[in-house]
Amino acid sequence: MSNEINAVTSRPRIGTLVQGDEDPAKAIADLAPRGFESFSISWWQTIGNADLPRLAEAVRSAIEGSGTVLSCLSLYGNPLASDEAAGETRRSFEALIDAAPSFGASTVSGFAGRVPGTSVADSIDPWKGLFSGWLEKAAARGLTIGLENCRMGDTWKTGKWNIAINPEAWELMFEAIPDRALGLEWEPCHPLLSLADPLECLASWAGRVVHVHGKDANVDWSVVRSCGVHGKRKFATQRTAGFGDTDWTEVFRILRGSGYAGTVDIEGGQDPVYREDREIEGQVLGMEYLKACREKAYGTTVR
Numbered sequence: 001m002s003n004e005i006n007a008v009t010s011r012p013r014i015g016t017l018v019q020g021d022e023d024p025a026k027a028i029a030d031l032a033p034r035g036f037e038s039f040s041i042s043w044w045q046t047i048g049n050a051d052l053p054r055l056a057e058a059v060r061s062a063i064e065g066s067g068t069v070l071s072c073l074s075l076y077g078n079p080l081a082s083d084e085a086a087g088e089t090r091r092s093f094e095a096l097i098d099a100a101p102s103f104g105a106s107t108v109s110g111f112a113g114r115v116p117g118t119s120v121a122d123s124i125d126p127w128k129g130l131f132s133g134w135l136e137k138a139a140a141r142g143l144t145i146g147l148e149n150c151r152m153g154d155t156w157k158t159g160k161w162n163i164a165i166n167p168e169a170w171e172l173m174f175e176a177i178p179d180r181a182l183g184l185e186w187e188p189c190h191p192l193l194s195l196a197d198p199l200e201c202l203a204s205w206a207g208r209v210v211h212v213h214g215k216d217a218n219v220d221w222s223v224v225r226s227c228g229v230h231g232k233r234k235f236a237t238q239r240t241a242g243f244g245d246t247d248w249t250e251v252f253r254i255l256r257g258s259g260y261a262g263t264v265d266i267e268g269g270q271d272p273v274y275r276e277d278r279e280i281e282g283q284v285l286g287m288e289y290l291k292a293c294r295e296k297a298y299g300t301t302v303r
Contacts, residue, residue: 011298012255013037014214014290015071016266016283020047025058032066034284035291038263039063039070040211041103045077046088047095056102063104071263072107072211073100074185076148078161080113080126089113090130097137097145107211107262108138109146109185112164112173120156120163121172127163128176139181146185146211147173151194166194167201174208183210187267188246192217193236195224198246199254206258212251214266214290216244238270240282242289252297264290 015038018027024041031039041059043050059070073096077089089110096108113130115123131145138145152161156168163169170184186209188198202209216239223235241248241264266286269275274282 010261011294012212012252012260013069013071013263014266014287014294015039015068015263016214016268016287017042017074019043020050020055020073025055025062028059028062028066028068028070031280032062032068034280035287037068038265039068040072040074040109040263040265041070041105042074042076043092045075045085045092047075047092052095052099053102056099059103069263070104071265072109072146072185073103073105074109074148076110076150078111078113078116079130080115080123081160086113094134094137097134097141097143100143101141106142107144107146107185109148109211111150111152111162112147114154114159114161114163116160117158119158120165120169123163124172124176127173131182132177135177135179135181139179144181144183144210146183148185148213149187149190151190165190166196167205170205170208183208185209185211185213187213187215188251189213189215189217189238189244189270192219192245193238195219195229199250202251202254206254206260209255209258209260209262211262212255212260212264214241214264214286215239215270216241216246216248218244237272240268240271240274240286241266242286243271243273243282248290248293249296252294256297266290 015036017040018024020041020043028039075093079089147164151165191198191201217236219236223233229235
């Protein structure tokens with residue numbers, strides 16, 4: 001496996017997310033032989049009492065000799081709120097920035113956060129005040145910070161999780177902090193859930209993408225046409241890459257044109273078919289699909 005990966009080092013690796021609170025080293029050791037080429041470790045709101053130095057040692061041991069890499073450490077929560085959970089998110093995100101080099105990760109990612117109940121525009125200054133300091137720490141360690149484009153139900157006018165929800169928000173954010181160490185953690189699922197064209201979005205913003213999630217969506221346009229998006233009928237479903245509406249060969253072509261040198265890591269746990277005891281089956285099928293799309297976009301002779 002490692003020879004196959006090393007043969008074309010400039011192509012994005014295809015990997016998956018593992019959960020930080022569920023023995024990620026064991027998960028990596030179990031999944032690497034299945035053909036995954038990279039791994040991203042993810043937490044929700046807090047790292048809890050995780051012993052990051054010990055965890056980093058275990059992860060490095062699991063990766064050693066496997067031909068895989070650890071691409072990203074991720075924490076998803078709202079660091080701009082004022083409650084206890086937000087305090088844990090701030091503590092944990094900063095700890096991951098400090099620890100990322102020991103894991104071998106090049107990116108730390110998560111939500112941008114949001115002052116609850118405010119608009120995107122009204123959260124920009126508090127967001128800048130917090131993330132400017134984090135970016136200084138990240139840059140000093142050779143890291144990038146990726147902001148996931150997940151809406152979490154938020155809108156432009158109000159919300160409680162994330163302001164990095166669409167291109168209009170990104171324009172404000174990158175104007176406030178133009179540092180190139182700040183980028184997007186992008187996936188086509190979220191534009192589709194807003195009925196936007198993910199390929200058009202990526203073509204405009206690929207230069208700011210620092211990490212990609214291999215997640216997609218199906219849109220039921222018959223529901224959209226007949227009922228809109230605010231009725232009781234579900235108009236879109238999140239899917240593992242390979243089962244959604246997006247042409248991932250074109251995604252890879254756009255990434256190739258932008259010079260993207262990161263990874264595409266599958267975000268599981270959302271697919272309604274390949275879930276629970278079929279989760280890994282779906283992820284392996286998604287990985288194989290993504291590798292085939294990558295082959296079409298990059299070929300076998302790219303170095």
